[in-house]
Amino acid sequence: MSKVQNIIIRLPNWLGDMVMSTSFVSAVALQFPGASIDLVAKKGIDFLLAYFPAHDNRFVFSKDEYPGINGALKFGKLLRSKKKYDLFFCLPDSLSSAIMAYGTSARKRVGFQNGIRTLLMTNCFSKKKKLHRVEEYVDLLQQYVNKTIAVPPVFLSRGGNKKRDAVIVNINSEASSRRLPVSKAVSLISSIRRKIGNEIILIGSPKEKSFVDEVYDLLEDKENITNAAGTTTLPQLIDMMSNCKVMLTTDSGPAHVANAAGTYTIVLFGAGNEKNTAPYNKKTNMVIRLGELRCEPCTRNVCELYDVPKCLTLLDDEYIAGMVLTKMA
Numbered sequence: 272m273s274k275v276q277n278i279i280i281r282l283p284n285w286l287g288d289m290v291m292s293t294s295f296v297s298a299v300a301l302q303f304p305g306a307s308i309d310l311v312a313k314k315g316i317d318f319l320l321a322y323f324p325a326h327d328n329r330f331v332f333s334k335d336e337y338p339g340i341n342g343a344l345k346f347g348k349l350l351r352s353k354k355k356y357d358l359f360f361c362l363p364d365s366l367s368s369a370i371m372a373y374g375t376s377a378r379k380r381v382g383f384q385n386g387i388r389t390l391l392m393t394n395c396f397s398k399k400k401k402l403h404r405v406e407e408y409v410d411l412l413q414q415y416v417n418k419t420i421a422v423p424p425v426f427l428s429r430g431g432n433k434k435r436d437a438v439i440v441n442i443n444s445e446a447s448s449r450r451l452p453v454s455k456a457v458s459l460i461s462s463i464r465r466k467i468g469n470e471i472i473l474i475g476s477p478k479e480k481s482f483v484d485e486v487y488d489l490l491e492d493k494e495n496i497t498n499a500a501g502t503t504t505l506p507q508l509i510d511m512m513s514n515c516k517v518m519l520t521t522d523s524g525p526a527h528v529a530n531a532a533g534t535y536t537i538v539l540f541g542a543g544n545e546k547n548t549a550p551y552n553k554k555t556n557m558v559i560r561l562g563e564l565r566c567e568p569c570t571r572n573v574c575e576l577y578d579v580p581k582c583l584t585l586l587d588d589e590y591i592a593g594m595v596l597t598k599m600a
Contacts, residue, residue, distance in 0.1 A: 278358040279309040279330075279350060279375065281368050286316050286524025288404060290425060290531050291551060292362055295408040297324045297423035299360065302416060309354070311371075318505045322427040322532070328353070332371070343367040347374020361392070362408055381415050405551045425551040427531040429513035437470040438463070438595055439512055439529070441520035442486060443479045446572035448542035449522045452579045455586075456486045462588040463519070464492050466596045472515065474508060474525065475500030517598045519591070521583075522548065530556050535598045539591070541583040544568045557594060561585050 280296060283289050289312065300308060308326045312319065314333040320326075330350060337346045350356070351374065359372045361382035369388035372380040382388070384395045396414040398407055406422055413420045440460060444450040451459065463471060473496065475483040480501030487498040503511065512518055512525060513532030520526040520536065522543045530536040530550030538549060540560040545568070550556045561567065561582045574580040 275303045275306050275357045277307050277309070277354050277356045278303060278360065279311060279354075279356050279377065280360045281311045281362060281371060282313075283362050284313045284316075284365075286319070287527040287548065288362075289316055289319055290427065290524070290527035291405045292408055293324055293427060293531065294405045294423045294425050294551070295360075295362065295412065296326065297426070298409050298412050298420055300324065300326075301423070302412060302420065303358075306357075307354075309356075311350070318509075319427070319528075321506070322429070322509065324426065340367060340370055343370040344374045347371040351375045360411070362411070364388070364398075381411065383411065401546070403546065403551060404548055425527070425531045427509070427513070427528065429510070429532045433514075434534075435470070435515050436599070437472055437515045438467070438599060439472045439474055439515045439518040439520075439534075441474050441518065441523060441525045443475050443482065443525075444521045444523040446542060448569070448571055448574045448580045449583075450482075451521060451539070451583055453482075453486055453489070455579075455584045457489045459586075459588045459591060460486070460490060460496070461492065462592040463595055464490075464494070464496065466592040467599060468495065469599055471496045472511065473498045473500055474503070474511070477501040517595055519595055526550050537591070537594055537598065539583060539586060540568070541580045542569050542571055542574070544570060557598075559586065559591060559594070 282292050309328040310326050311330045311332055314331050317331040320329045332346055356375055356377040359375055359377035359380045361368050361372045364383040364385040366388045369391040373391040380392045381394045382392050384397050389395045409422050442451040442456040473483050483500035512529040517535050518529040522540050526536055526538050527550050530552050535555045536550050537557045540558055545558045549558050564582055567582050
């Protein structure tokens with residue numbers, strides 16, 4: 272294998288997946304010491320790059336500015352004009368990301384097999400079954416270099432501020448099958464309020480603000496509960512999550528951010544398979560699942576059997592609140 276000088280990595284398109292790819296970036300740096308490593312992130316989650324393992328240049332890909340297949344190819348050619356790349360690692364398995372890789376004319380273009388995109392890559396490998404997403408990414412590198420590689424930790428850098436004696440609660444998710452229904456969120460937060468006197472901080476994106484506001488308004492006891500939904504920038508939100516003692520959250524991107532930044536994370540799993548997508552740092556992570564329904568775990572974004580996801584609504588509020596209390600101690 273000839274010497275590799277310049278590497279570029281196309282990172283995943285979802286917040287949680289992008290966090291989980293930090294392990295891959297670290298593994299590439301260890302495997303190719305001295306090589307320049309550039310990163311490509313999707314616009315909207317590119318703010319995470321400031322917390323990533325050491326790298327050189329950052330590029331932000333906007334589908335609005337570079338729409339469709341032609342846009343992906345044009346962006347790839349833009350990258351080619353910046354540097355001659357020896358290696359392009361493509362973590363998404365989409366056709367457009369492979370076209371971007373092709374546009375760079377990188378000497379080696381490495382990614383997962385998925386239909387006709389294989390024709391645009393120089394080295395395509397299959398995804399092994401039953402691997403955690405973090406291990407899945409690192410396995411792509413292992414298959415390329417043809418040797419076993421230790422999986423580095425998932426890590427986002429954080430400020431040196433002392434941990435706040437507070438708990439962050441995230442009731443949101445992109446998928447309704449992973450999001451706490453309003454009544455469940457109210458009862459759970461109320462149970463936590465009765466167990467602990469510490470500050471409780473509710474978070475959410477601007478588009479989730481109305482949902483969090485509805486839950487907050489229904490709380491009978493709002494003492495020392497802060498509704499921060501829609502009021503913080505994404506970097507501010509990361510700092511907040513990384514500087515609190517505990518985060519209670521649904522299966523969502525923020526769960527991975529908090530866990531990677533060193534905050535103890537309690538994750539409520541409804542839809543989704545925790546063996547594949549739970550936060551990776553197990554020493555600072557707890558998964559709570561009902562585990563009593565024949566449909567668990569499913570991977571659907573909408574619960575098709577019930578009006579609301581029973582795998583979440585039937586979780587024991589007092590047990591969850593007790594776990595929060597234990598981890599706050």
